[in-house]
Amino acid sequence: MKxxxxxxxxxxxxxxxxxxxxxxxxxxxxxxxxSLAERFVNVxxxxxxxxxxxxxxxxxxxxxxxxxxRDQNLTDFSENDIEAVVDFSQFNKEGxxxxxxxxxxxxxxxxxxxxxxxxxPVEIVIPIERKVQKRVEVIPTFRGTLLPGYELSQYYVSPxxxxxxxxxxxxxxxxxxxxxxxDLTGKKGDFITEVPLxxxxxxxxxxxxxxxxxxxxxxxxxxxxxxEEVNIVVLDLRPDLRLTQDLPKGTIRVQGAQSLLDxxxxxxxxxxxxxxxxxxxxxxxxxxRTDIPSGLLVLRYEPNQVTLIVEHRE
Numbered sequence: 001m002k003x004x005x006x007x008x009x010x011x012x013x014x015x016x017x018x019x020x021x022x023x024x025x026x027x028x029x030x031x032x033x034x035s036l037a038e039r040f041v042n043v044x045x046x047x048x049x050x051x052x053x054x055x056x057x058x059x060x061x062x063x064x065x066x067x068x069x070r071d072q073n074l075t076d077f078s079e080n081d082i083e084a085v086v087d088f089s090q091f092n093k094e095g096x097x098x099x100x101x102x103x104x105x106x107x108x109x110x111x112x113x114x115x116x117x118x119x120x121p122v123e124i125v126i127p128i129e130r131k132v133q134k135r136v137e138v139i140p141t142f143r144g145t146l147l148p149g150y151e152l153s154q155y156y157v158s159p160x161x162x163x164x165x166x167x168x169x170x171x172x173x174x175x176x177x178x179x180x181x182x183d184l185t186g187k188k189g190d191f192i193t194e195v196p197l198x199x200x201x202x203x204x205x206x207x208x209x210x211x212x213x214x215x216x217x218x219x220x221x222x223x224x225x226x227x228e229e230v231n232i233v234v235l236d237l238r239p240d241l242r243l244t245q246d247l248p249k250g251t252i253r254v255q256g257a258q259s260l261l262d263x264x265x266x267x268x269x270x271x272x273x274x275x276x277x278x279x280x281x282x283x284x285x286x287x288x289r290t291d292i293p294s295g296l297l298v299l300r301y302e303p304n305q306v307t308l309i310v311e312h313r314e
Contacts, residue, residue: 039067041079045101048085049128050092056129056167058202060121063101068116081106082117086124096127129167137161137176138197138212144185146218149259152184154217159208162197166204174204182214190217220257224299227252227269232288232306237275244309247273250288256296268293273306281311 042062047055063084083104091097100123138160146152157179164174178198197210230250234243250271254261271288278284285307290298 041065041067041082043079043082043084045124046083046085047124047126048087048089049131050089052131053088053092053094053128054131054167055203056127056169059124059126061202064120065103066118066120068118084119088126088128091128094129096125098123098125129169131165132168132171133163133165133207134171134174135161135163136174139176139178140195140214141178141181141198142184143181144183146184147186147188149221149257149262150188150218151221152216153219156215158213158215160212162212163207164204165207166201170201170203177204177206179212179214182216184216187216187218190215192216220259222255223258223261224253224255225261227254227266230266230270230301232271232273232303234273234275234308237278237310240313241278241281241310242313244311247306248303250301250303252290252292252301253299254292254296255299260293260295264293264296271301271303273308275308278308278310282309284308284310 041064043065045060045063047059049055065079065082065084067082083106085102085104086099087102088097088099101119101121103117103119138157140155140157142152162177164171164177178200179195180198182193182195192213192215194211195214197206197212199206199210228249228251230252232247232250234247237243252269252271254269270291272291273286273288275284275286277286285305287305288301288303290301292298
């Protein structure tokens, strides 16, 4: 039996042969695809705006990138090799716009064609406003307390005011920015520290820097205190003379450091009368004066004078 020519044999039953070839190719591709590994990385998102414009609402700062490829390629690939960018620079009017997230390679890998990249989300929608700048005051924030008996008498923040930059709607009603907490715990003297500004809104920026200098002045707490029922004592009365009556009680109002006043007992505060001028029996009206520990300022005391009745001692 004479055999068929090669060409005739090749094209005979060609539909079945074509389907078999396609099936083989699909099986080959499926095998290769299923043998690929996956890796997930979170990449910082870089957003580009037109000059003088910025985002009016917060937007994602990172995106999720799925990298698919052969194990050996993924091993040599770092997330630092990827850059995610959204470009809004073509929009120079206020409004809400949509732009795709683009994945760029910072360096060429050995086999970039054998790797697949997918990003989530695939696009970003952002309302855009004009970018403005304003100078506002810096308000310090505190935590903790000074040592008992001390107070923060005065402080300075430098620099203040400072420039703040952001979307017009955010800057319009902004009057001040707080610092992070300044710890006062246990302090009893003047101090200087650098403290970061508290960035409550991610859309606000500090062109001159986000750290200020805080200078605090600490002094002892000054308080007022009134001593009641203070004794009045006589000094230098001649031994052959004596008083015929009991002396009244007095009152002394003083000002001083709280730490000192907390240690003073009532017996350490008194009014005295100098009797050196009394030479014999009789009635005398003499001034009083205070006798108190040093470091206190007398604001008021009474009585300012007392009447003494003096007679010979039997």
